[in-house]
Amino acid sequence: MDINSLVQPHLARIKTYTPVDPPEILAKRAGIPEDQVIKLNGNENQYGPSPKAVAAIANAALHVYPDPAQRSIRSALAEYTGLGVEHIVAGAGSDELIDLLFRLFVSIGDTVIDSDPTFGMYDFGARLAGANIALVPRDDRFDVDIVGVVSAAREHDAKLVFIASPNNPTGNLTPENDVRELLSAGLIVVVDEAYYEFCGVTMAGLVPEFENLVVLRTMSKWAGLAGLRIGYGLMSPTLAQRIMDIKSPYNVNIAAEAALVASLGDTEELLGRVQKIVVERDRVMELLEATSGVIPWPSSGNFILCRFDSGRTGEIYDGLAARGIFVRRFSTERLHDTFRISIGSPPQNDALIATMRSLLEGGS
Numbered sequence: 001m002d003i004n005s006l007v008q009p010h011l012a013r014i015k016t017y018t019p020v021d022p023p024e025i026l027a028k029r030a031g032i033p034e035d036q037v038i039k040l041n042g043n044e045n046q047y048g049p050s051p052k053a054v055a056a057i058a059n060a061a062l063h064v065y066p067d068p069a070q071r072s073i074r075s076a077l078a079e080y081t082g083l084g085v086e087h088i089v090a091g092a093g094s095d096e097l098i099d100l101l102f103r104l105f106v107s108i109g110d111t112v113i114d115s116d117p118t119f120g121m122y123d124f125g126a127r128l129a130g131a132n133i134a135l136v137p138r139d140d141r142f143d144v145d146i147v148g149v150v151s152a153a154r155e156h157d158a159k160l161v162f163i164a165s166p167n168n169p170t171g172n173l174t175p176e177n178d179v180r181e182l183l184s185a186g187l188i189v190v191v192d193e194a195y196y197e198f199c200g201v202t203m204a205g206l207v208p209e210f211e212n213l214v215v216l217r218t219m220s221k222w223a224g225l226a227g228l229r230i231g232y233g234l235m236s237p238t239l240a241q242r243i244m245d246i247k248s249p250y251n252v253n254i255a256a257e258a259a260l261v262a263s264l265g266d267t268e269e270l271l272g273r274v275q276k277i278v279v280e281r282d283r284v285m286e287l288l289e290a291t292s293g294v295i296p297w298p299s300s301g302n303f304i305l306c307r308f309d310s311g312r313t314g315e316i317y318d319g320l321a322a323r324g325i326f327v328r329r330f331s332t333e334r335l336h337d338t339f340r341i342s343i344g345s346p347p348q349n350d351a352l353i354a355t356m357r358s359l360l361e362g363g364s
């Protein structure tokens with residue numbers, strides 16, 4: 001029997017997502033101890049989680065299933081976001097909510113719009129769902145081509161569009177007027193605000209007004225909980241109920257639940273760290289601007305996209321990796337001469353810049 005022949009055809013031939021490896025694997029690759037790895041490839045938070053979250057996890061009742069109705073999570077998030085609990089659903093990372101939105105709205109053969117370049121999970125989710133992808137490239141400034149998206153949606157009868165704002169990996173925001181235009185065109189618009197706390201710009205205020213708007217957020221970035229996998233969505237009560245109905249009952253584990261509630265009780269500390277990361281991002285931006293051969297793209301997130309005009313992107317990337325500094329490269333044609341750096345601690349960023357400069361000058 002060929003077991004492969006029994007797999008759904010669109011999944012058997014899937015082009016999979018390229019994830020980032022954990023520090024121990026990166027350390028082996030560079031041949032250095034793990035504590036010397038400078039991991040700037042996952043937009044993680046170098047400050048780690050709130051100490052209150054760590055204490056809450058230590059006290060969590062790990063032998064008990066978590067609350068399938070997510071009561072304590074939703075009520076803590078209601079206080080944090082200002083929206084009622086009926087608007088809120090949590091997932092095992094916002095990645096899970098992306099997947100659930102595909103399950104809810106997309107059938108095999110449907111078309112999904114992708115505003116390239118953007119976060120790769122939308123394209124991956126569409127492929128998992130067996131959907132076709134209509135690529136509507138962002139413009140020269142990486143802004144979403146709103147007219148193009150609406151016309152592609154009409155042409156292909158597409159209903160779902162994801163807008164990351166700030167966009168990963170380009171760092172730019174999508175203005176509210178553009179989001180309103182997409183909403184008015186009748187599309188289900190998912191505004192992915194994974195980096196909201198780094199810029200303070202949100203479409204959450206539009207959620208009570210538009211049934212076709214979903215705002216996604218995560219605890220991975222600002223709250224330093226990427227390893228726990230917890231994110232949430234803000235949407236109309238009808239849609240929130242639909243997602244509650246189809247999610248697996250215990251999708252958010254009890255440690256993540258405890259950590260989210262504790263983190264939302266420690267926002268002053270966590271948002272203070274976010275501010276430090278923003279200040280550091282601006283410092284790194286200035287250093288990059290002063291480095292010849294690199295063109296950094298202004299960012300509202302905790303990362304910066306760098307373009308190299310020398311055709312030496314691969315060489316610089318490899319040179320950094322050989323010295324234990326890991327950044328994120330992309331396989332798409334449009335980003336082939338770029339990589340994205342996540343903002344690390346000041347010494348990590350200084351090491352990155354110094355190594356980059358030496359590699360660009362042809363040193364070793």
Ligand SMILES: Cc1ncc(COP(=O)(O)O)c(C=O)c1O
Nearest residue numbers: 093094095164168194218220231
């Ligand atoms: C735009 C965007 N959305 C979602 C995610 C994933 O978030 P989570 O860790 O909550 O799954 C990321 C992570 O890099 C991201 O950049």
